[in-house]
Amino acid sequence: MLKRCSAVSVAITFLVAGNLSASLSDVAVKLLSGGISPFQYMFVRQLLCVLLLLPFWLKAPVNKRQLGSIKVTLFRSHLMLAGSGLLMVALTYLPLATANAVFYTAPLIMLPLSIWLLGEKTTSGKVVATLIGFIGVMVILRPSQFHWAAIFALGCAFTLALYNILVKKLPRREPVFITLFWTSLLSLPFAGLLSAFFWQPLSYFELVLVAASAFFTMGYHASAVSAYKRAVTSHIALAEYSGLIFVSLFGVVWFEEYPDGLTLVGILLIVLPMILGHQRK
Template identity: 25%
Template sequence: MSSPHPPSQPLLAVLWMMGALASFTSMAVAARELTQDLSVFQISFMRTVICLALLTPYAYKLGWQKMKTDRLKTHVGRNIIHFTGQFGWIYGVSILPLAAVFSLEFSAPIWTAILAALLLKERITRIRALSIALGFAGILVILRPGSDLMQPASFVVIGAAICFAFTYVFTRGLAATESAFKIIFYMNLIQFPIGLVLSVPVWITPGTEMLPFIAILGIGGITSHYSIARAMAHADAAVVSPLDFLRLPLVAVIGFLLYQEPWNPYVIIGGAITFSGNLLNILSEQKALKRRMRPEPTPPQT
């Protein structure tokens, strides 16, 4: 009998994660460049337009029967929160060093664990409590008293991480009845009118030099999540997740080379502490899952 799980292929997982890292860092640079001339609302709207242009042909191919949903209210609630988080992330990229934004964004899984306990009644185990404590410790290292990062923009990014945590919790509920493609499609479909209404009063027609950055932001929004999903399909989360931490030193190097952002060891250390909490939680959940999947011993024949 064949195994229900495909064999692990770490090399393919690494290659897909490299694609995810390239997407995330490219999006950060594109957002930084665009915020020099355009409002955050307009940037979010144009990102949605690109994503819809890429997703709509496949949605049309699937047909209305497969794309209709009975959970529109949940989709709307999820995406109002996600749009707010996206606004906070882009705003943070425009103000803070790129490495600081990514370090603070690593706290999203910590907030997810807290919200899952409050909203989904998931149990907070000792390991999960330790991972949450490490997450807060990492934030305190980054935003230590007297730090240049102790400013409103940092708390906007933390707010964005909390919004992303809310969307993860919503996604857990939606995933029971909705496909991943449908969730992503409705995300962009719902955020389209929100971004349009908010961006019209501050609209500036982008110049041709901005078009490549607009394209990168839109395409990266799809390829980043798709690459992570493909990486997870080729290896366990315990293998894939540590690779995600490479985003932090990579974006720190890019920030230094492109924008002369100084190297801040506290940001790297704090991000590493927060990420270690995330990884600890992932390893614990994987061990628990393997125990649940382990077959019961066959009682001896009498």
């Protein structure tokens, strides 16, 4: 059945699944409640990601284990590292849906980045839909109630946008798990150095939460790499907004964060352009 689907449809499916995984990771991070330092979280999470991916890397043929583009992968590894730290701070101090509303400015940032860095072309419809999504984000965020942690959320969105854009600079035939393995491994030296200054004992519960975050984050990154290798960035970036629905539901279930009327309006402004745009294809 998948063979009958267009590349864009398959890519959007990957992104929606990936954003569900990312939303579960956000829940795990928020449950940490700032109990460990962001630097310690960054190192432990990346180490666990490497351990999760190591068996797949070892099973791969020797000629497939090689790193395709060391400069791009090294840069992406530290974008992932920075993004995870910024994300933890934002989720600690902001409601789940509010933090994610800012995270979902990433597709807005990706549009000009894809034009600038990749030379991709877009349509006026995509620009309008993206602007409507941005208005939705602002409705949810409510600038009049701006919190300093939103700056960290915005920084996370920028690192995520650039991280995804640079997928196009990787070798097309490089397996996803190989890309993820090297990206996680190359981030460990710097992450370990930073965490050494802020190390403290981890409880079993905290370790389980970091492990859950690592697992679900790998799910997102694997889906994102698969999606952005299959389709033009501007054609699928709006699908990133699907995660906002998931985190809003999880916020109610786990944290009793009930969205008000303005939040629901903002979510509709974000999601409807994505749905309508896809139906016209």
